Amino acid sequence: MQRIGFIGLGIMGKPMARNLLKAGYPVVVHNRSRATTEELTAEGAGVAETPGAIAQQSDVVITCLPDSPDVESVVLGNEGVLAGAQSGMIYIDASTIAPTTAQKVYTALKLKGVDALDAPVSGGDIGAQQGTLSIMVGGDEAAFQRALPILQAIGKNIIHVGEAGAGQVTKACNQIVVSLTIQAVAEALTFAKKSGVDPAKVRAALLGGFAHSRILEVHGQRMLDGNFQPGFKLNLHRKDMNIVLQTGKELHLPLFGSAQITELMDALLAQGKGELDNSALITLYEMLAGVTYS
Amino acid sequence: MQRIGFIGLGIMGKPMARNLLKAGYPVVVHNRSRATTEELTAEGAGVAETPGAIAQQSDVVITCLPDSPDVESVVLGNEGVLAGAQSGMIYIDASTIAPTTAQKVYTALKLKGVDALDAPVSGGDIGAQQGTLSIMVGGDEAAFQRALPILQAIGKNIIHVGEAGAGQVTKACNQIVVSLTIQAVAEALTFAKKSGVDPAKVRAALLGGFAHSRILEVHGQRMLDGNFQPGFKLNLHRKDMNIVLQTGKELHLPLFGSAQITELMDALLAQGKGELDNSALITLYEMLAGVTYS
Secondary structure, eight states: OOOEEEEOOSTTHHHHHHHHHHTTOOEEEEOSSHHHHHHHHTTTOEEOSSHHHHHHTOSEEEEOOSSHHHHHHHHHSTTOHHHHOOTTOEEEEOSOOOHHHHHHHHHHHHTTTOEEEEOOEESHHHHHHHTOEEEEEESOHHHHHHHHHHHHHHEEEEEEEESTTHHHHHHHHHHHHHHHHHHHHHHHHHHHHHTTOOHHHHHHHHHTSTTOBHHHHHHHHHHHHTOOOOSSBHHHHHHHHHHHHHHHHHTTOOOHHHHHHHHHHHHHHHTTOTTSBGGGHHHHHHHHHTOOOO | OOOEEEEOOSTTHHHHHHHHHHTTOOEEEEOSSHHHHHHHHTTTOEEOSSHHHHHHTOSEEEEOOSSHHHHHHHHHSTTOHHHHOOTTOEEEEOSOOOHHHHHHHHHHHHTTTOEEEEOOEESHHHHHHHTOEEEEEESOHHHHHHHHHHHHHHEEEEEEEESTTHHHHHHHHHHHHHHHHHHHHHHHHHHHHHTTOOHHHHHHHHHTSTTOBHHHHHHHHHHHHTOOOOSSBHHHHHHHHHHHHHHHHHTTOOOHHHHHHHHHHHHHHHTTOTTSBGGGHHHHHHHHHTOOOO
16 A cells, blocks of 8 residues: 655644554645654554655645645755655645645656655545545546545545645635635524524525525534634635635735625634634624624 | 405516416506416407506505605505505505615505505516515515515515515615625636636635635536526616615715725616626726636
8 A cells, every 4th residue: 555644744634644544545744743642652643753754655645734835845944745745646635735835846746756745635624534525636537547546545535726826826815715705604694684584594594595505504504603713714714815815916806805805804813703603704704794693 | 365456567566466376366556558468368368458456456555666756646646555554554665765765655655555565676587487586575564464475476575674665774784785795706816817727716716715606606607607697687787876875865864885896886777788687797897907708
């Protein structure tokens, strides 16, 4: 079986690495803080001191890191993945980062004979634990096929969308749609509430027609319950909107809606609500409109 | 069987009146232009010269009219429904109008012993023809129960959401969600296209997760096909957003997203695209971003 190196054992990475161990892969891990690696070594993982050392002893290296600069330094930096990689290795980045960074990493690794796949995930920590993540993959078709069995150990709905960066583009599109649909639901439910109509009945009525969405179903219910346990944290969604808007600026693409919802998210962060679920957008509308749900 | 009077035989009203005839109700119709009434008299409907005359010979009067002022004048104006109505009559308004107008009409009719229901529909002309409209009803519970068999002859998903005006509030909420979800999908697909990623693959990938919506499914496909045959015309959606924003202003409710999408709709109307489907929003993004789909 292919030897897997896993870098970044956060809320998403740790359960992903664990699922690879469960699937029988030999896994070597690396993380900035040591405590998490000890948890996984107890379950059979090896540890390496640097990303470069991970790459030296792996056929496939997976990273799951917070943001673009983290990926850039772990791959291209001193004692990074690139430095330790041998030709024929596959690099899979499960982080959500800028498409341009994914392309830059792809090109740098390609020169050394390493295939890179950008493979951002969605489905949250529960999806990571259950191995049911959606994975949107960019990169070469042949590399995708080689990596597929490994991806199937951590996710379920796995789609190869296009060349290097296409996975990140798709994830950005996902974050646009999710954020704007949350806004749609928040405005509608606040409109109902402020008009004196039961928002729960409005949600139920709307689910039967063209207004139907998973966001109306799931996040709409969270809004009605005032239950903002994440789910997906506003902090992280806000970070992803940075990628959306930065990429939009590079493309000279006017993203009216995405820009506006990011402003509203900033208001929520300013109020210290970054650790709440992204459905907590409704609290901003509540506050502004002087209504409450819960 | 209850005698039904039907006023307003437009693209929605005519098939609704026809379905009532088919269900065996005696129907008397009235329309500003005569041609349409002749079509229905050939199918067994009677005709009356004024809304008041309709009311005089009906147990239930239904209107399906373009906008709030039309309803107000047909019901409260000279020779209107109110003038001709007897105590015990039911008035059902299937138009999409301002909640406040619905409440005003309800109160005026109540004084004469007439029960009013605001019952805006969604599902388009095809839903009207097939008798599968969604109907969001506001008004007294007892009146709703009495009207239900009649509503079941024209629609399928029939929900009593609350007191007078609640049907219109729900319809407004529906139009908020639909418009903002269309914007969400348009921004995401344009983002994909401009990034060089196949928007059809992005749509398919997003349908598997939290970004799932009927709009992504149906209107997303229309955008990819460049097929803007209505569906639901931008002109009409824009009119409904007027109701949303006007009501928002009366309630001092800040509707950032709804206000913005209405501006974008105005740009489309300025370009003479009011007769296209509301999914034609994508053409504005295409134009601004310099990309094309079809």
